[in-house]
Amino acid sequence: MQKVAIVTGASSGIGKANVELLLKEKIHVIAFARNIEKIEAVKKEFKPLTKNANLDFVIGDLSNNKSTHQAGQDLVDFVNKKYNGQLDILMNVAGRVTSGYHENEDGNEITFATNHLSVFILTYYLTPLLKKAKDPRVLVVSSLSHYRASINWNNIQNKKCYNILKAYKRSKLYNVFFVKEYARKFKDIPIFAIDPGLVKTEIGGKNTTGLARFAWNLRKSGGTDVYYPSKFMVDVALKPEYKALSGHYIKEGKSIPSNKITYNEEHAKRLWSYSESLTQIDFK
Numbered sequence: 337m338q339k340v341a342i343v344t345g346a347s348s349g350i351g352k353a354n355v356e357l358l359l360k361e362k363i364h365v366i367a368f369a370r371n372i373e374k375i376e377a378v379k380k381e382f383k384p385l386t387k388n389a390n391l392d393f394v395i396g397d398l399s400n401n402k403s404t405h406q407a408g409q410d411l412v413d414f415v416n417k418k419y420n421g422q423l424d425i426l427m428n429v430a431g432r433v434t435s436g437y438h439e440n441e442d443g444n445e446i447t448f449a450t451n452h453l454s455v456f457i458l459t460y461y462l463t464p465l466l467k468k469a470k471d472p473r474v475l476v477v478s479s480l481s482h483y484r485a486s487i488n489w490n491n492i493q494n495k496k497c498y499n500i501l502k503a504y505k506r507s508k509l510y511n512v513f514f515v516k517e518y519a520r521k522f523k524d525i526p527i528f529a530i531d532p533g534l535v536k537t538e539i540g541g542k543n544t545t546g547l548a549r550f551a552w553n554l555r556k557s558g559g560t561d562v563y564y565p566s567k568f569m570v571d572v573a574l575k576p577e578y579k580a581l582s583g584h585y586i587k588e589g590k591s592i593p594s595n596k597i598t599y600n601e602e603h604a605k606r607l608w609s610y611s612e613s614l615t616q617i618d619f620k
């Protein structure tokens with residue numbers, strides 16, 4: 337039976353490359369994105385790849401609780417309707433970098449909400465479907481920057497003294513905590529934190545201003561193309577040897593140690609409970 341994958345952040349960059357490579361592997365893809373024009377462009381570009389695998393889009397926004405709960409429900413409904421509840425792969429790729437402090441309507445800092453809480457909520461909704469799969473895999477895109485992040489329980493969302501880099505790298509640290517705690521809780525669903533390395537995408541030019549945008553445009557020129565991390569991500573999603581590496585941090589297809597603090601279970605459990613309370617989810 338052909339596998340079914342959900343990919344978020346599917347309208348550009350690493351997510352879009354993953355959609356392409358999964359279709360080439362003849363995997364049905366449910367792509368999640370927010371921008372209709374970009375969705376139409378991706379559909380058109382990948383049409384030749386849809387002879388042997390389906391490409392569908394579910395549209396939504398991952399920046400606040402209400403729309404992300406809706407996204408989770410819409411994805412579940414779509415999988416139930418089109419694939420009779422079959423879901424094999426979940427790739428959480430969507431993310432942002434944000435100049436200046438911005439709160440969403442829930443009162444959460446927007447980078448924290450998009451990069452961490454949305455992963456928490458979507459994975460919660462899709463876990464019951466993944467549980468039924470023969471060989472399920474969940475990927476969460478973290479970042480090299482998480483090594484330079486710390487955890488401060490008095491300022492978990494960077495509400496005090498907001499700094500663009502601190503907020504981003506902390507959100508990517510929380511991705512690793514999430515992966516490790518999920519692996520402990522859901523032993524039958526392998527999950528991986530992915531370090532894509534430095535990749536030439538537009539992420540640092542989207543919600544940024546001035547110096548941050550300028551610095552990203554300089555920095556990204558040293559990055560790889562989007563297919564470089566995506567090739568490894570597709571391997572992690574498909575190859576049997578990764579099954580035993582649940583909870584690991586993977587770079588270029590290899591398991592490497594993550595930031596030392598990510599091995600602290602107390603922090604991971606506390607972040608999990610905090611995320612449950614912010615999202616009104618009982619994630620067991």
Ligand SMILES: NC(=O)c1ccc[n+]([C@@H]2O[C@H](COP(=O)([O-])OP(=O)(O)OC[C@H]3O[C@@H](n4cnc5c(N)ncnc54)[C@H](OP(=O)(O)O)[C@@H]3O)[C@@H](O)[C@H]2O)c1
Binds near residue numbers: 345347351536537539
């Ligand atoms: N590029 C790098 O060097 C690098 C390094 C380490 C980690 N990463 C991570 O890799 C992931 C993909 O980033 P990228 O570099 O490929 O950049 P990108 O092209 O900007 O991709 C980010 C994706 O997330 C989507 N997105 C952002 N906010 C959203 C929201 N509120 N609702 C729904 N979708 C939303 C974007 O949609 P739009 O197309 O509509 O903007 C886009 O498709 C991110 O998690 C990023 O943190 C990137």
